[in-house]
Amino acid sequence: MMNPFIEVDGVKTIFGERVVHDGLNLTINEGEIYGLLGPSGCGKTTLLREMVMLQEFSGGIIKVLGHDLNTIKHNEAQKLRQEWGVLFQAGALFSSLTLAQNIELPLKEYTNLSKKMIDEIVAFKINLVGLKSSDAILYPSQISGGMKKKAGLARALAMDPKLVFLDEPTSGLDPISARDFDDLILNLRELLGLTIIMVSHDLQSIYDTLDRVAIIDEKKIAYEGTLDNISSVKSKFIQTFFGDKFE
Amino acid sequence: MEPLLNISSFDDKLSFEFRGEFNLYTISSYEKQVLNVDFKFVKKVEVNLYKSKLFDTAAALFIEDLKKKMTSKGIKVDILCSNKDTLGTLKLVQNQNPHLLPIPKIEKQSFVYSVGKSAYSNYLGFISFMAFMGKLFATKMIYLKKLKNIRYKEIAFEINESAVRALGIVALTSFLIGLVVAYQSAFQLKIYGANIFIVDMLGISIFRELAPLITAIVIAGRSGSAFAAQIGAMKITQELDAMKTMGFDPYVFLVLPRIIALMIAMPILIFVSDMMGIIGGMVVSNISLHISVNMFLDRFGEVVAAKHFFVGIVKGPFFAFLIASIGIYRGMMVKDDTQSIGFNTTKSVVESIFAVIVCDAVFSIAFTNLGI
Numbered sequence A: 001m002m003n004p005f006i007e008v009d010g011v012k013t014i015f016g017e018r019v020v021h022d023g024l025n026l027t028i029n030e031g032e033i034y035g036l037l038g039p040s041g042c043g044k045t046t047l048l049r050e051m052v053m054l055q056e057f058s059g060g061i062i063k064v065l066g067h068d069l070n071t072i073k074h075n076e077a078q079k080l081r082q083e084w085g086v087l088f089q090a091g092a093l094f095s096s097l098t099l100a101q102n103i104e105l106p107l108k109e110y111t112n113l114s115k116k117m118i119d120e121i122v123a124f125k126i127n128l129v130g131l132k133s134s135d136a137i138l139y140p141s142q143i144s145g146g147m148k149k150k151a152g153l154a155r156a157l158a159m160d161p162k163l164v165f166l167d168e169p170t171s172g173l174d175p176i177s178a179r180d181f182d183d184l185i186l187n188l189r190e191l192l193g194l195t196i197i198m199v200s201h202d203l204q205s206i207y208d209t210l211d212r213v214a215i216i217d218e219k220k221i222a223y224e225g226t227l228d229n230i231s232s233v234k235s236k237f238i239q240t241f242f243g244d245k246f247e
Numbered sequence B: 001m002e003p004l005l006n007i008s009s010f011d012d013k014l015s016f017e018f019r020g021e022f023n024l025y026t027i028s029s030y031e032k033q034v035l036n037v038d039f040k041f042v043k044k045v046e047v048n049l050y051k052s053k054l055f056d057t058a059a060a061l062f063i064e065d066l067k068k069k070m071t072s073k074g075i076k077v078d079i080l081c082s083n084k085d086t087l088g089t090l091k092l093v094q095n096q097n098p099h100l101l102p103i104p105k106i107e108k109q110s111f112v113y114s115v116g117k118s119a120y121s122n123y124l125g126f127i128s129f130m131a132f133m134g135k136l137f138a139t140k141m142i143y144l145k146k147l148k149n150i151r152y153k154e155i156a157f158e159i160n161e162s163a164v165r166a167l168g169i170v171a172l173t174s175f176l177i178g179l180v181v182a183y184q185s186a187f188q189l190k191i192y193g194a195n196i197f198i199v200d201m202l203g204i205s206i207f208r209e210l211a212p213l214i215t216a217i218v219i220a221g222r223s224g225s226a227f228a229a230q231i232g233a234m235k236i237t238q239e240l241d242a243m244k245t246m247g248f249d250p251y252v253f254l255v256l257p258r259i260i261a262l263m264i265a266m267p268i269l270i271f272v273s274d275m276m277g278i279i280g281g282m283v284v285s286n287i288s289l290h291i292s293v294n295m296f297l298d299r300f301g302e303v304v305a306a307k308h309f310f311v312g313i314v315k316g317p318f319f320a321f322l323i324a325s326i327g328i329y330r331g332m333m334v335k336d337d338t339q340s341i342g343f344n345t346t347k348s349v350v351e352s353i354f355a356v357i358v359c360d361a362v363f364s365i366a367f368t369n370l371g372i
């Protein structure tokens, strides 16, 4: 029943003269919490942006939920966009809208739910991610960094997507909020059957949440698989990053 | 303790004894002394750090450089030191040093190169503006096919924001321009006793040219720059990216409503500007040429044909389109740094005023040839 949600095949990314990815291959299955790891500047965010059609790649194929992003039609792309949610590194909430308005925006645009129903959904999502209902009327500039991440997640979850992309969800959070966030992500996977792709540098969160990881190093995938076998890989990044955990 | 360097030599051996503080602040004085040393017959150098204090990485780099220089001359270097921190610092620099590549210099470009480069980037800028226009029309076509797709709420909001709130400033500016133009020409007309002709002059010049241009310039400065800055800021905070991943096409949500709103609002603003300009002229005519309001209006109805009014109004949507699309395009061109918001906002105003004037010239020629 392994059902590949995302397939990345031989993806190349080149900015001007600078090669960032030189043939990446990876597969993300349904129901996984999948991590993209690697040293700073190796192109994790870039790969994530390519998966959500924010950035074009120079070669290779990316398939998301069976759609080839190179040949996808406008209408299919619009539909696909409703099946995922994205949490940006800095939240990227719409600064002219309150949290509640941010979350209800896709609901208003894409559905014809009644106002009452939408309000209920918004309240539910806000509480789900651990914010208080009273926060809903605040503007993004009035809340803390951690709250922005939570609100961003609530917005990403607004349409009950199958796929959620998270770019460094726990960076910049205090350790307690970060662990709460991890629990939240695990819970959501449990309750909603989400497939989650996340970029992370947070070792604790990596060990606590991820099922499988891909490590990008030297423009290629240095390793793909579960964290159990990772010690067998000879890569400088892996040795240093996971080093003290092997001993 | 003052920095102090004792240099002593026996036979072919030279000894540097660094005493006192050896760090960022004292290196230069050591350096001068070392430069003056004659290494001609030296085979061996001893660096004595026993008495140096507050040794930092800069000092370690200095020692490392000295060592390199000596080694390349075939001179052996010994470092004498007992302090653990100093040794650690030296070690750190030694380990790091072989991997250090010099920071690449940004090459100075020749005149021809920079001219070529800026010409090419202007060319690319033009191409990308064309691409923007193409995308704009394509989305317009797709979305305006169905009436339900039009985002009335956003359009109404933008009309309020960029037109209703601009009424005051447009009215005031036009009134003053009417005053000034009338005042200047009243003086000339009086000389010839052609007082009443001020009505013809004001009517035609304000309706046809002044009102549309003044309005366009005020709106370019007000709304064009606001569009550029708003959209640029949204780009930096990744709000545009967020919209795209949610399937909200920024062209539909941000671009089209602004353009449509301005195209609707501009003719109305020009109308207000017409009225206020004429009122300004009427006031001056009354005061300096003693033309009563009734006389002014009688003459006005006789000599100023309606076509002049419509010529001015028709220009409105075109100017509005130019101002809004240039402002938005400039907003989209903002890169990921705050400086480019300023740069692009400035550009948006300059370029849209320029575009409006070019467009106006084209209209003038066209209308003249058409005999309107």
Ligand SMILES: Nc1ncnc2c1ncn2[C@@H]1O[C@H](COP(=O)(O)OP(=O)(O)OP(=O)(O)O)[C@@H](O)[C@H]1O
Binding pocket: A015, A018, A020, A038, A039, A040, A041, A042, A043, A044, A045, A046, A047
């Ligand atoms: N628009 C761009 N133009 C040129 N180079 C770019 C661009 N975007 C990213 N890069 C380059 O691509 C590389 C990968 O960037 P990316 O942001 O994906 O790194 P990352 O793996 O997410 O790093 P971090 O962990 O620090 O967030 C970097 O070397 C960066 O310089």
Ligand SMILES: [Mg+2]
Binding pocket: A044, A045, A046
């Ligand atoms: Mg990143």
